[in-house]
Amino acid sequence: MPITINVTCGVYGRKDVELTDEELKTVDENACAEQIQIMRKCISDAQDVTTGAGYDGASRATIAAALFATRARPIHYIREEHARAKFMAEREADRATRAAKTGTQTKMDTTHIVG
Numbered sequence: 525m526p527i528t529i530n531v532t533c534g535v536y537g538r539k540d541v542e543l544t545d546e547e548l549k550t551v552d553e554n555a556c557a558e559q560i561q562i563m564r565k566c567i568s569d570a571q572d573v574t575t576g577a578g579y580d581g582a583s584r585a586t587i588a589a590a591l592f593a594t595r596a597r598p599i600h601y602i603r604e605e606h607a608r609a610k611f612m613a614e615r616e617a618d619r620a621t622r623a624a625k626t627g628t629q630t631k632m633d634t635t636h637i638v639g
Contacts, residue, residue, distance in 0.1 A: 529607040541607035548603070555602040566591035 528542045543551070570588035579587075 531608045541611045551606045562596050
């Protein structure tokens with residue numbers, strides 16, 4: 525089921541952006557992989573911190589969880605980031621389409637600037 529995310533897009537204000545099921549699945553899978561990687565690093569860091577200090581496994585788990593809580597981003601932030609990128613890409617595509625129809629330039633051409 526597609527969802528609509530209201531995102532802030534700089535000078536364009538707040539906009540509603542719909543993410544399809546496929547986009548949501550991709551974003552969620554990537555976020556999950558990212559979070560697993562972060563958790564593994566947190567476990568490793570907790571182990572490094574507690575080695576030789578007499579901490580038990582429960583203490584290591586608590587430290588790892590605390591590290592994860594400060595390092596990982598909640599899924600709704602990741603989804604919002606994707607929605608914002610989608611909006612900006614759509615906006616740029618619309619601008620390019622309009623420019624192609626009218627023959628105007630969409631972005632500043634810096635290839636010929638000297639000096």
